[in-house]
Amino acid sequence: MTRQEEFLAFIARLCLVLIFPFSALDKIFNHQSAIDQAAHGLIPLPPAPAAALLVLGGMLEALGPICILLGYYRRQAALLFIFYVIVTAVLFHNFWSFPFNSDGWSQNFWPFLKNFGLAGGFLYIATEAKMQPLDDAFSLKAQ
Helix, strand or coil: CCHHHHHHHHHHHHHHHCHHHHHHHHHHHCHHHHHHHHHCCCCCCCHHHHHHHHHHHHHHHHHHHHHHHHCCCHHHHHHHHHHHHHHHHHHHCCHHHCCCCCHHHHHHHHHHHHHHHHHHHHHHHHCCCCCCCHHHHCCCCCC
């Protein structure tokens, strides 16, 4: 892999994980809000298990991006993130509980899809997909 390809791969990984350290900070500074969200999800959680899962999720959100960016257990971190974003999508963004196109539906549908988009990015990392030169991306030749 050339230096340019390594740089682009790093930038792609950075863009993918950039949201998570901020989410971890939000869990720290808005702890009660996160506990309340866990209490009102698809499977309502009592405060003690919610707090334990909040700590585990916060640890993944803080340490996982470092692993992915620096290549330290990158594939394992990506697999954990796949599980994490799918589970949080289903548990906390249950858009199907709201009438179509209502405020509740919109506030849950888009984050639900965002999480599945993130899962696709992490799957790309977990399978160690190879970066292709950008020249091919901008070419009109059939591939």
